[in-house]
Amino acid sequence: MDGHEVVDTVRFISCFHRVRGSDEYKLLLERLKEMLIAWGLSERQMEIIEYPTGGVRYGNFDSTMAWNIKDAELWLEEPRMFLNSFKSCKTSVLFGSNPTNGWKIFELVDESYSNDLSNKAVLVQMNPNKAFKEFVEKRGAKCLLIYFMRAQDESIGRVPTRMPDTVNYLSLPHTLSASQHGAFGFSLSYRQYELLKNFVNKGAKVRLFIDSELKVGKLQVFRVRFKGLQNKKIGIVAHLCHPSPGANDNASGAALALHLCRELNEKRLAYDVDVILLPEFYGSLPYVAQHKDYEFVINLDMVGEDQLKTGSTLMLHETPFLLNTHYDELLYDSMLLFAPTSSDSFSRRFFRSTFKSGSDHSVFENYSVPSPFLGQWPDRYYHTNEDTPDKCDPVMFEWIGKAVLRTIELADRIPDYVIEQVHGRMKSFLRKIAAKPGAEIIASVVKKSHGESVEIPEPKVRIFPSVEGPLGYEWFDKAGELSEKREVVNLGETIQLAARYTQDYDATITFASTYLNVDEKMTQDVLDVLLKNDFLKKIN
Template sequence: MNKEEIIATVRFISQFHRARGSDEYKLLLERLKELLLSWGVEEQQIEIIDYPTGGVRYGNFDSTMVWNVKDAELWLEKPRTFLNSFKNCKTSVLFGSHSTNGWKTLELVDETYTGDLRDKAVLVQMNPSKAFKQFVEERGAKCLLVYYMRAQDESIKRTPTQMPDTVNYLSLPHTLKASQHGCYGFSLTYRQYEFLKDLANRKFKVRLFVDASLNTGTLQVLRVRFEGALKKKIGIVAHLCHPSPGANDNASGSALALYLCRELKQRRLDFGVDVILLPEFYGSLPYASQNSDYEFVINLDMVGEDQQKTGSTLILHETPPLLNTICDELLYDSLILFAPTSSDSLSRRFYRSTFKSGSDHSVFENYAVPSPFIGQWPDRYYHTSEDTPDKCDPEMFEWVGKAVLRAVELAHKVPDYVVEQALGRMKSFLRKVAGKPGSDIITSVVRKAHGEKIDPLEPKLRIFPAAEGPLGYEWFDRAGELSEKREIVNLGEVIQLAARYTQDYDATVTFASTYLNVDVKTTQDVIDLLLKNEFLKRVS
């Protein structure tokens, strides 16, 4: 593998501000198509698929508007002080910001201010979605100046005080409904936030403009198809969206997926392979609903991290055993085979884990497609202006790339020892649930997923998801104290999957709590919350 060429592709992709459906996103697709053609991929193998967005709902997700941003600047009015601009830092403008239609001069206030907010710039330190609801929807504000760092982790020096000049990638809600508020704003560094905090509510003003547009339109999925000798096929997916630079998240996965096209065109394949680049969730949801005939789909998301710089660990997130897990075992075996070593031990951090939500694999699994996820976590520079190509490690691309290719080539005839290992893990899980409520239904579903001919058992108290696709994020707003529990994100998605495939209340409780090692009471509380808010439905 030409590791340096993959890094060069990461650098190329990182130049583009990849808002889904935007002019710049479309331009990048055209350039990537040219790159594929230069590598000898035939034009008829390459397809760009359009899906409507803005005012369309996919599963539990309201699609976003197409956002095009040209320029933006933020200044303190007096004393005149430059704070940031879109040309200087692409993540400085809140994703989905509306145009200001020229320069605006607004009084600077913070979240404690109790007066009229319509002509104010509101300084906040909170999740912008929460700030949008509290200050825009409820109080009519038009401008938010936000500092908010997700996934803080002192062990990798990812805290506000340890990264005072980092600009976080943050978004405003920009669905069709949300865009009617005409809100705009900027993401601040922690140092800027502290500076402006001292000036808020003291008649100081900021001067700013945003040149952007929000429209309904389409978003694009790029698919490169390689035919195999057999009718069965495999998918390799990576999300291409996110702002510039977004090197590890996720130019890294996209660049590796593209390079794999170069390798695949030179190989005789038994199973066909589709390489799919798309906007995360919003592209995979409509795509998977129409293309669920894959044996499995490998999700490449944040695969390139230099672990010394980012503090990351490579992780294989497994498919829940509600679906066939043999492909996971094959991929794990391949990752171990090609792992870089030093003095007969791994020279990079690596482990496997249970299912984790948060990317496109959860979409495919909701459409009954096993989908192992390869990525790195945590990452000091995740969703920040400092997620740049110099944080990538060429060895990572070679390691993951070789493992994926081996898994693809052996998928039609998985080695017996790999099959035995997968079935052994499956049986071990079934022993853990034995005797618990709903275990008979779990056993039936899991064994059937692994190839046994078993008649399904009738659910006792039937529950099932209210919509196709993964659970999504809206339910967090209604989770109350539950939202403070760290396991809640993954628990919600596993509950959704268990309800989809077992369709039984007890089986869902037992599967989710046992698989994620979460207490039964918390699992029941989340299920009851989802039922109450009609994300799940119950039939007596």
């Protein structure tokens, strides 16, 4: 595999504004099919599977509307000053913005303004979901001008003052019900936000238009199939959605998956292999509900970073012990085998870590499919207009590509030393929980998932998820101060998995707190919030 060729494919994908369900997303799929055919694959191996979007709920997720965006501009009226346009910066328009139906002029105000907001442009620095609830749903605003940078990290220079001209990729809620409010808006750079602060609540105006379309539609999952000799199946998944450029997130994972197709087409495989490109969560949720017969799935999400530029570290996030971890260990062994070196040490940062939520592997794992996750974090340019292909590293693609291919090739004959390492890690974890509540149930679930024939004891207090699929993010609105804690995102999802597979209250607390090394009291608090708000059910 030539890493420079993968970067070229990243450049191609980055040219497309990859909104799930959009015309441009569908056009990209057709172009990718042409690319694979030119590489020697048969069109019979390829399939586009469609699922409805808009007015549909998948698990804990309300599906969004399909959104097409053609053009948009934002100006300050007096003094007349151009601020941004969709053609010059694809992340400048808030994802899911309704059309303005021509040019509009709005008086510029901020959150302290107490009168009617229906004909005002509200300037805020906050999470767009919160801004939508505060100013659109509660106070009738139509236009939001937002500065908000997620995942700020001083250590890699990801802070507003050091990235003053960066425009963040932000979304308005655009489910069917949310779209009825007719809201729209722009994502500002920090410098633009600071400039406009000088004009708020003084009668100043902004002039803007957004030429867009929100509609009920369909989203597409693109699957490429390779036949093996045995009746077992492996998946490689990468989400294709996100705005242009979106190079590392996630043109990188999609491009690597496509080049793996090129390699797989030349190999004699033991297991069937599906390569799956899809919209993150909104595509994987309906897909996995129908296709959960995989031995394991490798999730490729943000795999291409040039670490010197982005400040990232490559991570292998494991499948929790509640599911089979033999393939995780094989992938880790393969990553070490092919790791790039310089002066007898690694020349790239790489760590192994516990489960992390936030991508499509969590969907597969909630349907009992082990899914190790390869990705890089943190990333200085994550979800910004500066996530461009020049921030990719060809060495990363070659390294990860070789490791994934070896994992696939050895899946039917995992080396004994890898199996021994799995059992050693499993036993070490079980010793750690041995004296804790629910330990017997956890031990039985873990042993059974790794091939032992054991009976799982009856839960003392039975709990289980209310719906299929991952927990998602709606519960944050009900979590109060807990939602501000850094550990809570992964903790909530791990609780969901533990409840699904142990179905015991104490075992869920013990597993999640021990596995993530999180305080038991906070784990219980999060679990109780989930129970109180019906994300989990409880039977005494």
